[in-house]
Amino acid sequence: MTSKHVKRFLSMMAITLFSVSSVNADNIKIAELNWQSGSMIANIDAYILTHGYGHDTELVPGGIDATIQSMMATGSPNIFGEAWTSLLGDSALEYIANGSLIQVRDEVVVGAGEGWYIPRYIQEAYGLTTIEQVLMHPYLFPHPEDSSKGGIVICPEGWSCKKHNENLFRAFDMEAKGWKIIDPGSGTGLNAFWEGQVVKEKGAFGYYWSPTVLVGRLDLVSLESELGFTGDENWSNCISVAVEECENPQATSFPVGQTGTIITSGLNSEVVDYVTARGLDGSVITDMLVWSDDNQATSEDAAVEFLNRYPEIWTTWVTTEAASKITRSLQ
Amino acid sequence: MNFPSLDKGTITSFKKSIDATFREFASNWGEWFTDLLSPLQWLLINFEKLLLATPWYVFLILVGFLIWKITYSWKLVLGFLISFVSIGLVGMWDDTMRTLAIVIVSTLVCIVIGIPTGILMAKNNTAQRIILPILDIMQTIPSFVYLIPVVMLFGLGKVPGLIAIVVFAIPPVIRFTNLGLRQVDFNLVETAQAMGLKSKYILAFIEIPLARNVILGGVNQTVMMALAMVVIASMIGVRGLGSQVMNSIGNGYLGLGVISGLSIVALAIIIDRTIQAHNKRHDKWRNYK
Numbered sequence: 197m198t199s200k201h202v203k204r205f206l207s208m209m210a211i212t213l214f215s216v217s218s219v220n221a222d223n224i225k226i227a228e229l230n231w232q233s234g235s236m237i238a239n240i241d242a243y244i245l246t247h248g249y250g251h252d253t254e255l256v257p258g259g260i261d262a263t264i265q266s267m268m269a270t271g272s273p274n275i276f277g278e279a280w281t282s283l284l285g286d287s288a289l290e291y292i293a294n295g296s297l298i299q300v301r302d303e304v305v306v307g308a309g310e311g312w313y314i315p316r317y318i319q320e321a322y323g324l325t326t327i328e329q330v331l332m333h334p335y336l337f338p339h340p341e342d343s344s345k346g347g348i349v350i351c352p353e354g355w356s357c358k359k360h361n362e363n364l365f366r367a368f369d370m371e372a373k374g375w376k377i378i379d380p381g382s383g384t385g386l387n388a389f390w391e392g393q394v395v396k397e398k399g400a401f402g403y404y405w406s407p408t409v410l411v412g413r414l415d416l417v418s419l420e421s422e423l424g425f426t427g428d429e430n431w432s433n434c435i436s437v438a439v440e441e442c443e444n445p446q447a448t449s450f451p452v453g454q455t456g457t458i459i460t461s462g463l464n465s466e467v468v469d470y471v472t473a474r475g476l477d478g479s480v481i482t483d484m485l486v487w488s489d490d491n492q493a494t495s496e497d498a499a500v501e502f503l504n505r506y507p508e509i510w511t512t513w514v515t516t517e518a519a520s521k522i523t524r525s526l527q
Numbered sequence: 528m529n530f531p532s533l534d535k536g537t538i539t540s541f542k543k544s545i546d547a548t549f550r551e552f553a554s555n556w557g558e559w560f561t562d563l564l565s566p567l568q569w570l571l572i573n574f575e576k577l578l579l580a581t582p583w584y585v586f587l588i589l590v591g592f593l594i595w596k597i598t599y600s601w602k603l604v605l606g607f608l609i610s611f612v613s614i615g616l617v618g619m620w621d622d623t624m625r626t627l628a629i630v631i632v633s634t635l636v637c638i639v640i641g642i643p644t645g646i647l648m649a650k651n652n653t654a655q656r657i658i659l660p661i662l663d664i665m666q667t668i669p670s671f672v673y674l675i676p677v678v679m680l681f682g683l684g685k686v687p688g689l690i691a692i693v694v695f696a697i698p699p700v701i702r703f704t705n706l707g708l709r710q711v712d713f714n715l716v717e718t719a720q721a722m723g724l725k726s727k728y729i730l731a732f733i734e735i736p737l738a739r740n741v742i743l744g745g746v747n748q749t750v751m752m753a754l755a756m757v758v759i760a761s762m763i764g765v766r767g768l769g770s771q772v773m774n775s776i777g778n779g780y781l782g783l784g785v786i787s788g789l790s791i792v793a794l795a796i797i798i799d800r801t802i803q804a805h806n807k808r809h810d811k812w813r814n815y816k
Contacts, residue, residue: 340684341572349683353770354777380683381770382762384671388678395550395679396557492539 224467225273227263228255228495232488233305233407233481237277239499241471244510247525248518249466264288267297267460274460275471278304281454292458299456300472307478309453310357310405311418312348315394319417327368327421327449330401334374337399345376349389349402352382356436360450361403363435367445368421378402390414405453409489412482421449466515473513480506500526553679564686567636571685575628583615586624594797598804603797610793619790625767626757627794629685633692633753638746641697645704645742646730655705662698670695670759678763688765695759696752703745707738740806747802754795768794 224245228238242253256273258266260283263276268291281289281302291297312327324330330337334346348370350361365377380386386403387410393400394414404411406418425431426448434442457471480502488498503510503526511519532538578586590611591604598604614623648655670691681687711734719729735742761769768787775784 340682341568352777353774378683379764379766379770381764382773384674385678385683385763388675388763389683391675392553392557392679392682395554397554492535 223252223254224275224463225254225256226275227267227273227277228257229263229276229278230257230259232409232485232495233308234278235495236481236484236488236498236502237304237476238275239495240502240510241275241277241474243499243503244470244514244518244522245467248514248522249470251464251467260284264458267291267458271460274463275467276458277471279456279458281456284458288458296461297458298461298468299458300468301457301475302454303452304455304457304475305407305453305478305481306475307452308407308455309450310360310403311420311450312402313404313411313416313418314399314401315397316415316417317397318399325419327419327447330419331368331370331373331375337401339376339378342376345374346401347378348375349378349380349386349400351403352380352386355383357403359438360435362439363437363442363445364447366439366442367435367447390416407478407481407485409482409485412486413489421447423447423449425449425451470513470518474510476509480509549676549679553676557680560680561682561686564681567632567689568684568686571629571632571689574632575625575685578624578628579621581624583620587611594801597801598808600804603800603804606800607797610797614790614793617786617790619768619771619786622766622768622771622787623790623794625765626754626769626791629688629692629760629765629767630750630753630757630794633689633696634746634750636689636693637697637700637749637753640693641700641745641749642704642742645701645745646708648701648705649708658701662701665694666698670756674759674763683764685765687763688760691760691763692753692756695756696749699748699752700742700745703748704738704742707741707745708734710741711737740809743802743806747799750798750802751795754791754798757791 226238226241226245228235238255242255245251246253256263258273260280263273264279264284266272267276268288279299281299288297292299312330314324314330318324318336322333322336324333331346337346337348339345339347348361348365350365351357362377365371365375378389380389389402390400390404390410391414394416404416404418410416411418423446426446428451430446430448431451434445435448457474459468459471484498484502484505487493487501488495491497493501503522507523510522514522533541581589587608591608594607595601595604611623614620644658648658673694674687674691677687677690681690715733715737716729719733720726724732757765757767757769758772759769761767761773768791771783771787772791774780775782775787
């Protein structure tokens with residue numbers, strides 16, 4: 197059974213579960229996504245809609261596939277807070293194009309996405325702010341098995357980003373500049389690599405993504421290419437395909453992750469206004485994820501902590517009346 | 528009724544203090560440990576380079592001859608040639624060499640540490656009482672638990688992979704050495720003692736030769752367990768057949784999984800049969816005397 201089958205099976209299961217639970221049609225159902233930031237945003241939505249606007253809300257757990265499949269099939273859940281548009285699949289995009297589902301934002305998490313990272317202490321010590329500058333100093337990032345070369349850690353086997361990394365390695369002509377790939381072997385290996393290098397305050401350079409606890413806790417900074425993002429054509433037709441099929445890759449930054457909010461049609465207009473206004477900077481989310489990790493807090497705790505800590509952010513999303521109700525409920 | 532567990536805050540701070548202690552340890556000692564094991568890293572890298580640089584026909588002739596000298600079994604040599612030629616034909620040669628390199632070095636490390644430890648256990652009951660539970664832990668603790676700390680200490684690559692393999696694969700060679708020495712007929716030892724032989728000579732000329740087949744059985748088990756661990760080791764960046772298995776799992780490539788899995792099986796069977804045939808021959812020779 198391939199992972200596709202598993203996913204399909206899970207989404208079917210999810211549809212069945214969701215349709216059973218969608219008896220009370222007045223509830224606003226919010227997809228509580230199964231990753232850290234997605235689940236926190238869902239909890240913030242639930243708190244604000246409940247306490248600020250007096251709606252009944254219900255959190256519905258699910259992943260990307262299960263949630264979007266269920267929204268297409270049954271119109272529930274109603275709000276999909278942090279939807280990575282590149283991962284939604286074509287049929288979902290069709291639903292959005294023909295108006296059955298509505299995408300209200302394209303940057304819910306500002307600055308989300310994958311990229312090449314270095315720890316901040318390295319950046320500050322050597323003033324390295326772009327990928328090109330890092331590539332000139334391979335000796336700061338010695339490869340574990342060949343210290344005459346610089347090492348860049350990439351995605352493990354089986355992740356689609358492995359192709360991106362391998363093609364970018366060629367695009368930046370890194371072999372000639374004295375670099376070698378470090379294969380982390382698995383997601384576990386990738387995490388442990390970053391943890392270990394940062395704990396020992398050694399050089400580390402390579403792939404990760406944000407917003408994540410790891411980026412926040414280890415204080416990693418993402419680097420851009422001096423060329424910026426050099427176009428979809430290069431990215432989707434060369435960088436994203438297998439190495440043999442990409443003859444002439446061009447150096448580029450990673451594209452910014454598109455995170456939309458997707459809602460079902462027919463929601464109350466004040467709800468639509470709220471989700472349209474709602475967006476968060478990646479650094480704020482990272483901050484909250486580190487807080488949750490330090491306190492082993494649930495996403496619900498994190499949502500309340502966010503509302504207490506950043507009133508200047510969320511009060512711009514809601515009406516003054518709702519804002520004062522929420523403030524009162526927090527006390 | 529819920530079990531009256533400690534409150535959440537206490538458990539959390541307990542877990543976090545373990546984390547913090549280990550991070551502190553890794554940051555103070557990580558470099559030191561890495562330097563300490565750098566000779567092993569050198570050995571691993573260069574042995575792999577040597578195997579990869581050896582032309583395939585030279586490898587087939589040399590190892591085929593070696594198996595023949597050990598076993599005198601044409602069947603086994605033929606089986607070896609057929610399976611390795613098939614491995615080469617399906618494009619797994621280089622990965623098989625990488626796996627062979629790390630398995631051989633791991634086994635050597637296991638033997639060098641394991642046999643003296645086994646001797647110590649056989650000679651000293653207190654040592655046996657202390658070491659046996661440690662071996663139990665090493666064999667049963669899920670390897671994922673120590674994979675992350677090992678990588679935090681040593682970084683990604685061959686050395687942490689080797690450590691993960693050795694932790695899992697060393698118990699049989701220790702246990703079998705202990706068992707083999709304890710099974711040696713005490714009358715023989717006593718006779719030697721009565722004739723004034725020093726205990727180190729008794730060990731070298733009477734006990735170890737008599738326990739030899741049992742010890743080799745332990746070595747055989749160790750090799751098998753090391754091979755079983757190559758897939759886990761590939762999770763922390765050890766390239767070889769294990770990373771092909773991971774690749775096939777990650778992408779859902781059934782064919783690649785079967786090919787790389789069977790290559791591991793082929794390696795295992797050849798090594799196992801070689802050691803067993805050697806033991807059998809040795810037994811026969813002893814019975815003739």
